[in-house]
Amino acid sequence: MAVVVLGRPGVIAPARAVTARPRRAAAAPWPHRPDTPSEGTAMATPPHTGRNLSYFVMSASARADSWNTRLARLAASVIEERGGTAEVATIGDFDVPGYHGDHEASDGIPDGAERFRSRLLDHDAFVISSPEYNASVPGVLKNLIDWTSRFRPQPFNERLGLLMSASPSRTGGNRSLWALRVPLEALGARVHPDMFSLAQSATAFGEDGRLAHGTLQEQFEENVRGYMDLVEAIVRYPCAKKAWVEYLGQRPDPAFRRAE
Numbered sequence: 001m002a003v004v005v006l007g008r009p010g011v012i013a014p015a016r017a018v019t020a021r022p023r024r025a026a027a028a029p030w031p032h033r034p035d036t037p038s039e040g041t042a043m044a045t046p047p048h049t050g051r052n053l054s055y056f057v058m059s060a061s062a063r064a065d066s067w068n069t070r071l072a073r074l075a076a077s078v079i080e081e082r083g084g085t086a087e088v089a090t091i092g093d094f095d096v097p098g099y100h101g102d103h104e105a106s107d108g109i110p111d112g113a114e115r116f117r118s119r120l121l122d123h124d125a126f127v128i129s130s131p132e133y134n135a136s137v138p139g140v141l142k143n144l145i146d147w148t149s150r151f152r153p154q155p156f157n158e159r160l161g162l163l164m165s166a167s168p169s170r171t172g173g174n175r176s177l178w179a180l181r182v183p184l185e186a187l188g189a190r191v192h193p194d195m196f197s198l199a200q201s202a203t204a205f206g207e208d209g210r211l212a213h214g215t216l217q218e219q220f221e222e223n224v225r226g227y228m229d230l231v232e233a234i235v236r237y238p239c240a241k242k243a244w245v246e247y248l249g250q251r252p253d254p255a256f257r258r259a260e
């Protein structure tokens with residue numbers, strides 16, 4: 001994994017992170033929506049009309065002073081500034097016991113997972129801001145994903161997701177995001193290629209809740225905006241959507257589809 005540490009406080013930028021790329025100065029936004037329609041362009045799309053999509057933004061930490069909850073709130077504010085709507089929650093809103101097959105058979109899937117499923121399906125897309133525990137996904141988050149994956153239809157399939165992390169460490173929790181991609185993608189979620197990891201989170205936030213370092217704040221906004229563009233393209237133009245089915249040598253049959 002290529003890791004690039006940018007200035008203070010550091011962002012760990014994975015190989016495909018938009019934050020690590022040189023800016024494309026002349027690149028036109030896509031889908032193209034001029035902010036100021038020029039005279040004579042009667043058919044021009046008004047600015048941001050396509051952005052009124054809804055996002056479920058979850059911090060995977062229930063801790064009162066969680067850095068990830070701060071980052072989740074910041075993501076929600078960027079979404080709303082750009083014309084979307086955002087519902088912020090923490091994983092504490094979706095408490096579930098440890099997964100147990102016998103308990104599932106006798107009692108069914110717990111309410112916390114049902115609430116989480118509803119949030120996934122009620123919104124156009126989701127964002128998760130997750131801590132890193134021992135270089136991986138926090139167990140509570142993986143456990144919630146496991147329970148929620150037991151519903152049919154399987155609710156992660158074809159849902160659109162953006163991942164971010166925050167940590168007081170210098171790695172920013174980035175390894176947890178690579179680990180988190182695995183179950184989400186295995187379940188058919190479309191996880192945005194660009195991720196954002198905030199290092200040294202204890203000194204990264206200003207009093208207004210934004211990132212104190214102006215360049216980092218810009219990079220964060222760019223990451224969220226890029227995601228919103230893609231969500232808009234996929235939700236508004238479903239012809240861009242591609243179904244993915246893992247083929248393991250079985251004959252094509254819905255019963256064998258990995259995402260189900």
Ligand SMILES: Cc1cc2nc3c(=O)[nH]c(=O)nc-3n(C[C@H](O)[C@H](O)[C@H](O)COP(=O)(O)O)c2cc1C
Nearest residue numbers: 061063066067068131132133134135167168169173
């Ligand atoms: C069990 C445990 C393991 C941790 N492992 C890591 C780790 O591997 N990498 C890291 O950057 N921080 C690690 N931390 C520190 C967390 O990043 C830190 O507690 C952070 O504040 C948690 O996120 P939150 O503020 O959103 O609750 C760990 C913390 C705990 C409790």
